[in-house]
Amino acid sequence: MDYYYLRAMDEEQTIYPIIANNWLSEEAYILLKADPQLSSDNHVLAFSKEEKRDTLSLPFKTRVEKYDFCKILYTKSRSGYDINILSSQDKWIPAFKNSTEKDLFQEVMRDYFRLTEQI
Numbered sequence: 350m351d352y353y354y355l356r357a358m359d360e361e362q363t364i365y366p367i368i369a370n371n372w373l374s375e376e377a378y379i380l381l382k383a384d385p386q387l388s389s390d391n392h393v394l395a396f397s398k399e400e401k402r403d404t405l406s407l408p409f410k411t412r413v414e415k416y417d418f419c420k421i422l423y424t425k426s427r428s429g430y431d432i433n434i435l436s437s438q439d440k441w442i443p444a445f446k447n448s449t450e451k452d453l454f455q456e457v458m459r460d461y462f463r464l465t466e467q468i
Contacts (some may be wrong), residue, residue: 352380354454355453355458356443363434363442366419368464378412379419379457384442389450392418394404394444396425423458426451 353368365382396403405421410415422444425432433456445451462468 354458355457362452362453363444363446364422364454366461368457368461370464377461379416379461381419383414384436385395385451394421394425395433395435395441396430397433398428401430419424423455426455 351370351372353370354366363384367380367382369380370376370378392407392409394405394407396405396447407418408419422432426445433441434444436442445454459468
């Protein structure tokens with residue numbers, strides 16, 4: 350299995366996606382390292398854009414659930430939403446500390462979608 354990540358990414362980021370390519374089985378997975386404050390089996394996300402606000406609770410145990418989490422983050426961040434995640438200390442923290450983190454996350458996700466022929 351080969352692992353791919355952007356060297357420009359800082360492991361101190363809130364969310365740190367890694368592509369795992371199991372080329373022998375022709376499978377690829379998106380793995381996610383997250384801030385220790387986010388260690389949980391369930392994540393609550395808050396999205397806001399102008400007057401629109403939404404909250405979503407997502408399970409976070411299996412590969413499929415982690416993929417769904419990343420896909421929603423990618424879609425909402427590309428649509429211009431501000432995204433916050435409820436920490437294990439019941440505090441809201443930004444999913445991305447700055448626009449560079451957001452851009453790097455989106456770049457890894459685009460690479461994953463290209464690899465898996467979803468875009």
